[in-house]
Amino acid sequence: xxxxxxxxxxxxxxxxxxxxLENIEKRQVYxxxxxGYLRSLIPEEAPEQPExxxxxxxxxxxxxxxxxxxxxxxxxxxxxxxxxxxxxxxADMLSGAIGCVGFSWAASPACTELxxxxxxxxxxxxxxxxxxxxxxxxxGGGVIQGTASEATLVALLAARCRxxxxxxxxxxxxxxxxxxxxxxxxxxxxxxxxxxxxxLIGGVRMRKIPSDxxxxxxxEALRKVLEEDKAAGLIPFYFCATLGxxxxxxxxxxxxxxxxxxxxxxxxxxxxxYAGSAFICPEFRPLLDGVExxxxxxxxxxxxxxxxxxxxxxxxxxxxxIIAAFKMDPLYLKHDHQESGIHTLHTHTHTHTHxxxxxxxxxxxxxxxxxIWFVFRMYGLRGLQxxxxxxxxxxxxxEALVRVDERFQISAEVVLGLVCFRLKGSNDLNxxxxxxxxxxxxxxxxxxxxxxxxxxxxxxxxRTTESRxxxxxxxxxxxxxxxxxxxxxx
Amino acid sequence: xxxxxxxxxxxxxxxxxxxxLENIEKRQVYxxxxxGYLRSLIPEEAPEQPExxxxxxxxxxxxxxxxxxxxxxxxxxxxxxxxxxxxxxxADMLSGAIGCVGFSWAASPACTELxxxxxxxxxxxxxxxxxxxxxxxxxGGGVIQGTASEATLVALLAARCRxxxxxxxxxxxxxxxxxxxxxxxxxxxxxxxxxxxxxLIGGVRMRKIPSDxxxxxxxEALRKVLEEDKAAGLIPFYFCATLGxxxxxxxxxxxxxxxxxxxxxxxxxxxxxYAGSAFICPEFRPLLDGVExxxxxxxxxxxxxxxxxxxxxxxxxxxxxIIAAFKMDPLYLKHDHQESGIHTLHTHTHTHTHxxxxxxxxxxxxxxxxxIWFVFRMYGLRGLQxxxxxxxxxxxxxEALVRVDERFQISAEVVLGLVCFRLKGSNDLNxxxxxxxxxxxxxxxxxxxxxxxxxxxxxxxxRTTESRxxxxxxxxxxxxxxxxxxxxxx
Numbered sequence: 001x002x003x004x005x006x007x008x009x010x011x012x013x014x015x016x017x018x019x020x021l022e023n024i025e026k027r028q029v030y031x032x033x034x035x036g037y038l039r040s041l042i043p044e045e046a047p048e049q050p051e052x053x054x055x056x057x058x059x060x061x062x063x064x065x066x067x068x069x070x071x072x073x074x075x076x077x078x079x080x081x082x083x084x085x086x087x088x089x090x091a092d093m094l095s096g097a098i099g100c101v102g103f104s105w106a107a108s109p110a111c112t113e114l115x116x117x118x119x120x121x122x123x124x125x126x127x128x129x130x131x132x133x134x135x136x137x138x139x140g141g142g143v144i145q146g147t148a149s150e151a152t153l154v155a156l157l158a159a160r161c162r163x164x165x166x167x168x169x170x171x172x173x174x175x176x177x178x179x180x181x182x183x184x185x186x187x188x189x190x191x192x193x194x195x196x197x198x199x200l201i202g203g204v205r206m207r208k209i210p211s212d213x214x215x216x217x218x219x220e221a222l223r224k225v226l227e228e229d230k231a232a233g234l235i236p237f238y239f240c241a242t243l244g245x246x247x248x249x250x251x252x253x254x255x256x257x258x259x260x261x262x263x264x265x266x267x268x269x270x271x272x273x274y275a276g277s278a279f280i281c282p283e284f285r286p287l288l289d290g291v292e293x294x295x296x297x298x299x300x301x302x303x304x305x306x307x308x309x310x311x312x313x314x315x316x317x318x319x320x321x322i323i324a325a326f327k328m329d330p331l332y333l334k335h336d337h338q339e340s341g342i343h344t345l346h347t348h349t350h351t352h353t354h355x356x357x358x359x360x361x362x363x364x365x366x367x368x369x370x371x372i373w374f375v376f377r378m379y380g381l382r383g384l385q386x387x388x389x390x391x392x393x394x395x396x397x398x399e400a401l402v403r404v405d406e407r408f409q410i411s412a413e414v415v416l417g418l419v420c421f422r423l424k425g426s427n428d429l430n431x432x433x434x435x436x437x438x439x440x441x442x443x444x445x446x447x448x449x450x451x452x453x454x455x456x457x458x459x460x461x462x463r464t465t466e467s468r469x470x471x472x473x474x475x476x477x478x479x480x481x482x483x484x485x486x487x488x489x490x
Numbered sequence: 491x492x493x494x495x496x497x498x499x500x501x502x503x504x505x506x507x508x509x510x511l512e513n514i515e516k517r518q519v520y521x522x523x524x525x526g527y528l529r530s531l532i533p534e535e536a537p538e539q540p541e542x543x544x545x546x547x548x549x550x551x552x553x554x555x556x557x558x559x560x561x562x563x564x565x566x567x568x569x570x571x572x573x574x575x576x577x578x579x580x581a582d583m584l585s586g587a588i589g590c591v592g593f594s595w596a597a598s599p600a601c602t603e604l605x606x607x608x609x610x611x612x613x614x615x616x617x618x619x620x621x622x623x624x625x626x627x628x629x630g631g632g633v634i635q636g637t638a639s640e641a642t643l644v645a646l647l648a649a650r651c652r653x654x655x656x657x658x659x660x661x662x663x664x665x666x667x668x669x670x671x672x673x674x675x676x677x678x679x680x681x682x683x684x685x686x687x688x689x690l691i692g693g694v695r696m697r698k699i700p701s702d703x704x705x706x707x708x709x710e711a712l713r714k715v716l717e718e719d720k721a722a723g724l725i726p727f728y729f730c731a732t733l734g735x736x737x738x739x740x741x742x743x744x745x746x747x748x749x750x751x752x753x754x755x756x757x758x759x760x761x762x763x764y765a766g767s768a769f770i771c772p773e774f775r776p777l778l779d780g781v782e783x784x785x786x787x788x789x790x791x792x793x794x795x796x797x798x799x800x801x802x803x804x805x806x807x808x809x810x811x812i813i814a815a816f817k818m819d820p821l822y823l824k825h826d827h828q829e830s831g832i833h834t835l836h837t838h839t840h841t842h843t844h845x846x847x848x849x850x851x852x853x854x855x856x857x858x859x860x861x862i863w864f865v866f867r868m869y870g871l872r873g874l875q876x877x878x879x880x881x882x883x884x885x886x887x888x889e890a891l892v893r894v895d896e897r898f899q900i901s902a903e904v905v906l907g908l909v910c911f912r913l914k915g916s917n918d919l920n921x922x923x924x925x926x927x928x929x930x931x932x933x934x935x936x937x938x939x940x941x942x943x944x945x946x947x948x949x950x951x952x953r954t955t956e957s958r959x960x961x962x963x964x965x966x967x968x969x970x971x972x973x974x975x976x977x978x979x980x
Contacts, residue, residue, distance in 0.1 A: 001868060003512045006576040010504030013580050014497060017587040022493045031599055038603035046611040050870040060584065067600030071590050079597070084589040086496040090503050094550065096582050096798050097507040099574040100561050107569070109521055110557030113528035121536040146636060147852035157691060177671030180693055194853055197816055201647060203670055203693040308586050309856055326687055362637035363684055366799055378491060380540040
């Protein structure tokens with residue numbers, strides 16, 4: 001494909017993308033295919049000779065689309081949202097063309113620098129404490145990770161390193177393996193499975209703190225566990241607080257937990273993967289109060305801030321804590337430069353343009369900050385706030401509908417764009433309802449379990465979801481519920 | 491931005507991308523900016539109100555381009571290549587529009603399934619042993635990771651888990667921390683720094699095996715270290731072999747190392763990040779002989795196979811080894827599904843469409859296999875082979891130029907697209923030459939260190955590099971060398 005053909009095909013693809021998103025609500029939101037459907041639709045081997053673009057493009061509808069769960073359909077209410085906006089798609093086209101691999105400042109200065117400045121922009125939008133910003137002289141700063149799972153892991157590794165060093169400075173003879181075997185990390189029993197997984201990867205003990213009746217961890221619950229563990233000779237080193245849990249969007253009490261962590265020398269990381277975007281609205285910012293006690297904070301603009309995947313933003317108070325976790329001290333760095341033949345030209349890296357590869361698991365990275373820059377400028381803070389507020393209002397609208405139908409109950413407080421609800425009745429009944437909903441394929445939901453109860457989650461997801469979609473969804477759900485209850489009574 | 495505006499702006503962006511790539515050689519390959527250049531060029535905060543697209547787009551040339559290292563300029567000979575092709579950019583636009591997050595089969599069946607089939611296609615192109623393919627009934631299979639660093643880490647974690655389990659099955663009372671403190675992982679002293687970093691993350695000892703005079707690890711060198719370590723009570727569990735090292739593109743002798751690893755129960759992972767793409771050519775496939783002894787194999791199509799970043803392909807012989815490393819056994823999985831409210835609909839996941847999130851560090855993922863599908867079909871195997879062969883031929887052409895100039899020497903065998911060379915003389919002299927080259931900004935190179943010598947690396951990188959660029963580069967280098975030598979003699 002030469003440049004001339006790319007000009008033509010690229011413009012066709014722009015139209016295909018526009019058509020797809022413009023007409024997405026006419027597509028069935030969840031596919032009909034069975035596992036293994038795709039293999040038989042395409043050859044077993046790559047072609048020896050080139051095929052034409054027409055050959056490829058006609059297979060999009062024949063092979064790919066029948067197996068797509070349409071996350072951007074306004075009838076998609078499952079999981080949490082994933083972002084999609086036109087400015088982000090445009091920025092990503094540019095990122096693909098530039099195609100730099102930003103593992104160091106020299107590898108593409110703009111890539112590192114725009115990222116640092118965008119994380120300051122976003123930090124200011126969230127009204128993060130000054131310490132988290134890179135500014136021109138701070139010790140903190142932000143970085144884009146691929147996913148919240150990576151941020152959780154990076155924070156855990158930094159915390160592990162900090163605690164090991166601290167203990168070794170008091171007791172240089174103590175074997176590192178002995179220290180690590182005593183370390184214990186904590187999270188809510190409502191926390192995402194990636195937190196437990198970070199513990200597994202880091203080879204440390206992980207303990208879940210019981211949440212309260214509103215699915216939040218209180219300071220008292222943490223304190224009780226800490227006392228048990230310290231009495232047993234363990235070394236608490238990391239607490240991953242969740243703001244906006246996956247099951248029910250519950251918020252841990254970081255104003256209570258934070259001071260305890262600070263006193264005990266425990267690294268507090270905040271995972272606000274979904275909810276974090278809402279904190280750009282002053283009315284939701286109080287949910288982030290207590291962030292001043294945190295060592296690191298992360299959320300996913302790729303969920304709810306209109307920046308396409310992947311873009312998970314993470315701030316730390318002290319960059320050197322993160323860098324130390326990967327043992328990239330100046331000496332090693334220098335050695336590394338000489339040995340590997342890369343990053344060599346700019347060993348004089350300025351603190352504020354420090355090679356970002358020392359903040360993350362992968363070495364390479366796309367030019368992801370372009371997406372943030374395009375989206376923030378073309379929406380403006382006001383436009384982004386409008387997007388958040390619209391989704392929250394739609395969730396409240398759905399909640400109100402549920403509340404007037406006496407057959408149903410709300411299962412958790414509705415704070416942002418997620419409504420947890422269920423039929424009054426058994427888990428089996430609710431499981432049967434969900435099965436009917438998802439089998440009908442008109443909308444798509446996933447469940448969760450709260451206090452042993454099977455609960456349906458209704459998350460406002462698509463950028464284009466409007467009141468009529470929520471109303472239609474509820475009419476559909478109640479109709480299926482009526483049919484189900486009639487069937488059960490028989 | 492509404493759909494109508496996206497149609498217009500998207501087409502303008504296609505033209506911008508086409509213009510950028512068509513005229514890239516007229517741009518200065520390496521930028522003039524100093525660290526911190528960007529911050530002063532843009533506002534300190536995100537705008538309150540939306541800006542127009544014109545505002546944004548004019549800043550591409552004003553703010554971004556002055557800080558770009560142009561990786562796709564035919565005068566870029568630094569690091570290793572990173573891929574860029576029109577079919578991949580088109581596929582990525584589609585991926586952005588679909589915007590699914592493929593963490594489970596149900597989250598978008600096509601995303602998981604196309605990936606599995608594409609990895610089989612590519613595995614067949616490489617003539618990988620059948621055991622590495624998913625096929626319809628195998629135990630092995632492939633997955634796309636973000637980077638080779640992640641693949642190295644995932645393999646190390648799987649190896650750690652396998653060895654711990656094996657030892658616990660013989661001696662169930664032995665503390666896990668004691669086992670982990672005795673584990674030792676190995677790689678060449680030429681291996682990429684990400685291997686050492688994987689050891690740090692996994693909390694295991696890491697030891698470098700001395701390479702021979704051609705910068706390759708031989709079986710004998712490994713055997714010697716293993717004997718020492720076993721005698722010291724350590725437990726060897728992981729060897730990361732490199733095919734195509736970063737400094738000089740050297741190849742470890744996996745036909746010698748592999749049988750030792752198999753006998754000793756050591757997991758052999760192969761990191762062929764750069765060189766792997768070449769193995770689709772029958773004449774280079776012998777470099778992969780011995781892969782039959784490996785437990786896992788990884789390379790980056792996003793380096794040299796025309797699939798834009800990120801696309802790092804990894805195959806394992808036994809999928810359950812990887813899944814076990816993240817302790818995602820069926821019971822836990824089931825628990826996880828109920829708790830998190832995600833992945834719930836398809837707990838009956840077929841073995842061949844197993845949720846890919848259990849193979850990797852991040853949970854979410856873009857629809858990356860679309861890029862492979864577009865590129866492989868539009869180039870065909872033949873077109874991809876032509877691309878590899880052209881780059882190797884250009885490297886040989888450069889090598890021949892170096893060899894006829896008696897002031898220079900070749901520092902390592904030229905096997906693929908990388909030439910390591912230097913002026914006969916001191917390290918300082920060569921460092922001075924590199925400085926002159928990079929200061930002139932006409933081409934871009936990075937150095938490496940081989941056996942204590944400062945060496946210049948000339949890597950053929952851009953898709954559009956032709957003989958004339960190589961000839962010009964050499965004329966330029968020799969002219970600068972002449973000036974330098976004249977200056978030194980004075």
